[in-house]
Amino acid sequence: MERNKLRAVFFDAAGTLFMPRAPVAATYAAIARKYAVEVDERELRDGFMRAFHGAPPLAFGPDLPAAELRVREREWWREVVRNTFAGAGRFNDFDSYFDELFGYFADPSHWCAFAQTRKVLDELQSRGLILAVVSNFDHRLLRILEGIDLLRYFSSVTISSEAGHAKPSPEIFRIAMRRHALEPEQTIHVGDSEPLDIAGARAAGLRAVLIEHRRDSSIAAADGIVRVPTPGGVIEALAMLATS
Numbered sequence: 001m002e003r004n005k006l007r008a009v010f011f012d013a014a015g016t017l018f019m020p021r022a023p024v025a026a027t028y029a030a031i032a033r034k035y036a037v038e039v040d041e042r043e044l045r046d047g048f049m050r051a052f053h054g055a056p057p058l059a060f061g062p063d064l065p066a067a068e069l070r071v072r073e074r075e076w077w078r079e080v081v082r083n084t085f086a087g088a089g090r091f092n093d094f095d096s097y098f099d100e101l102f103g104y105f106a107d108p109s110h111w112c113a114f115a116q117t118r119k120v121l122d123e124l125q126s127r128g129l130i131l132a133v134v135s136n137f138d139h140r141l142l143r144i145l146e147g148i149d150l151l152r153y154f155s156s157v158t159i160s161s162e163a164g165h166a167k168p169s170p171e172i173f174r175i176a177m178r179r180h181a182l183e184p185e186q187t188i189h190v191g192d193s194e195p196l197d198i199a200g201a202r203a204a205g206l207r208a209v210l211i212e213h214r215r216d217s218s219i220a221a222a223d224g225i226v227r228v229p230t231p232g233g234v235i236e237a238l239a240m241l242a243t244s
Contacts, residue, residue, distance in 0.1 A: 004185040006242060008130035009234075010176060010201075011154075012167075012191035013137055016211055016231070018113045018148055020105070024048060027104060028084065035097045039088045051083035058136055059172075061164030073138040073161050077102060106140040108147020116232035121153040123235055133157040134176045134189065136166045136196065155180065167193075168200035177204075188241060190234055198225055209237040 011017055020027065025045035032039055060072050078098050091097055104110055124131055131154050135141060138161045145151035158176040160166035165175065177187060184205030191197020192211045201208040207224045214229045219236055221227075226237035 004183075006129065006188060006238070007186040008132060008177075008180060008182050008188075009124055009238070010132050010134045010173070010187060010189040010206070012189075012193070012197050013133055013135035013141055013145070014111075015192040015213075016190060016197075017117050017133075017150060018111050018144070021110055021112050027110075028081075028101065031097065031101055031104065032085075032091075034100075035091055035093060037085075037091055037097075039085070043088050044084060047084040047086065047088055048080075051080045051086075054083070055080050057160065057166035057169075058138065059160045059164050059166040059169075060162070062162055069161060070139060074102060076161075077138070106143060108144045111144050111148055113148050113150060114231045116230060117150070120231055120234050121150070124238075125153055130155050130180050130182070132176055132180065133159075134167070134172055136160040167191075167196040168203065170200055170204035173201055173204035173206060188238060190231075190237075207241045209234055209241070 025041045025048060028044050028048065029039055029041050055076065058076050060069055064072070081098055081101060082094065121131060133145070133154050137159045139159070141159055142151065142157060145154070145157065156176065156179045158172060158179070160172060163172050163175050165171040173189065177184065188207045188209060189197060189201035190209040190211065192213065194210055198208045198210050202224065210225060210227045211231055212227055212229060217229055219226060219228050219233050219240070221240045224241070226240050228234060228237050
């Protein structure tokens with residue numbers, strides 16, 4: 001087998017394969033109103049971005065008992081949500097609010113695949129490629145993928161909370177590659193975050209496709225990275241990387 005022949009495509013999850021049906025800030029605000037907390041959505045959006053990107057990695061490790069891992073995942077998100085509302089609103093019952101919010105985002109009906117996701121996955125699967133997910137997510141991801149009919153495409157799902165490493169650490173990509181006896185030259189990663197997906201994949205030696213979710217339909221390639229406007233551009237991007 002050729003060492004550098006493409007054998008696998010890794011995908012990020014949220015923002016790459018699927019998205020929330022409603023904006024995250026709108027959901028935070030709508031559920032907060034049920035608890036008599038009124039917060040501007042723009043303020044919540046900014047607060048969430050600060051809290052999410054300022055949090056430590058969502059990465060605990062494979063040796064934890066499942067119950068302990070679930071507790072740590074919830075506590076990680078509890079702190080993100082608490083910090084999202086820092087200075088924005090006071091809750092009389094924050095714990096109940098958080099429980100409802102955490103459950104909301106565990107429900108697959110509140111997520112949807114991008115329009116071209118299944119078409120792309122069908123095509124890649126028909127070529128005999130290994131498809132896998134590498135995501136900074138928690139255990140809820142498996143339920144979401146199954147609920148929106150995407151789990152069937154993937155041979156493995158590597159989530160940061162269980163792996164003990166989160167993107168942009170190259171180690172989470174290495175863990176996923178070891179599961180399939182892959183070399184970096186045989187693997188391409190697709191994601192929507194340049195600092196997390198692309199930087200991490202490149203550090204692990206993978207070529208990468210960046211989905212930028214823009215109206216401009218152009219596709220550009222440079223230095224082992226292809227930038228595409230939608231998930232539908234992935235097929236063309238792989239062809240470009242194969243000849244680069």
